[in-house]
Amino acid sequence: MGAGTTEHDIELYQQKIIELNRLAEIGQLSAGILHEIKNPVSFVNNFSRLSQGLVGEILDICQKPLSAMNDADLADEKDLLETLSQNLLKINENGKRIERIIQGMLAQARSDAAVLEPTDLNQLLEEYSKLAYQGVRADDSAFNVTLKYNLDPQVGNVKLAKGEFGRVIVNLVNNACYAVNEKVKRQPEGYEPVIEVTTHRVDQEVEIKICDNGIGIPEDIVAKLFQPFFTTKPQGKGTGLGLSLTYTSVTDTHKGSIDVTSVLGQKTEFRIVVPG
Secondary structure, three states: OOOOOOHHHHHHHHHHHHHHHHHHHHHHHHHHHHHHOHHHHHHHHHHHHHHHHHHHHHHHHHOOOHHHOOHHHHHHHHHHHHHHHHHHHHHHHHHHHHHHHHHHHHHHHOOOOOOOEEEEHHHHHHHHHHHHHHHHHHHOOOOOOEEEEEOOOOOOEEEEOHHHHHHHHHHHHHHHHHHHHHHHHOOOOOOOOEEEEEEEEEOOEEEEEEEEOOOOOOHHHHOOOOOOOOOOOOOOOOOOOHHHHHHHHHHHHOOOEEEEEEEOOOEEEEEEEEEO
């Protein structure tokens, strides 16, 4: 930067870099969303088609004169209506899932001030971790990892800025995917990559753990992870802003805490605690 660069100019440059990082995350997340949205859309289409067939069968029975109807016709009609009701429930469930994914995408794209609102934390964790995984697979179709969930049903709704906290989860799961993929490349015999997402309510707080069995992080680097522009990834693979913004979101926006523990060559675990 030139000699005439002011502190205000530096802040503007930093803000632009942060915005570009956020746009890059949105781009990767979009790939996951496009893949993840296919399943509920297929469910809606298939169950709509099946339901149309059921309606046709019900109409065939209804066209019979009442005097010609027997107990078997009434039993068939009841079975068809029950199946139709179940199909409509599945259509509704998958329609709501599509809506949540779209709302999540819109929340990612917004850059306005974070608003905390009651959010089903377990649902958010499951959906955004899957979107992050599919985003990685969009770049590398050979990549596979088992996502394990151990979600405490007592967690319930937690006040979160959905889009911002969603980016936190995407970033942590992306890092976990990178860690296990690097270990896969070393081809240890019998290695099965796993990312485990755990929640636990303790009084007025909620604990979130995201643990992978990847390459781990050296002890001297763990302390630097949340520093801006510090990255353990090769050049071009990371901006060094993801964990810094994650730390800011957890501690400033959500008034919580985040820490990391790692065993080199074995595992890394990020632990977040937020007010419940």
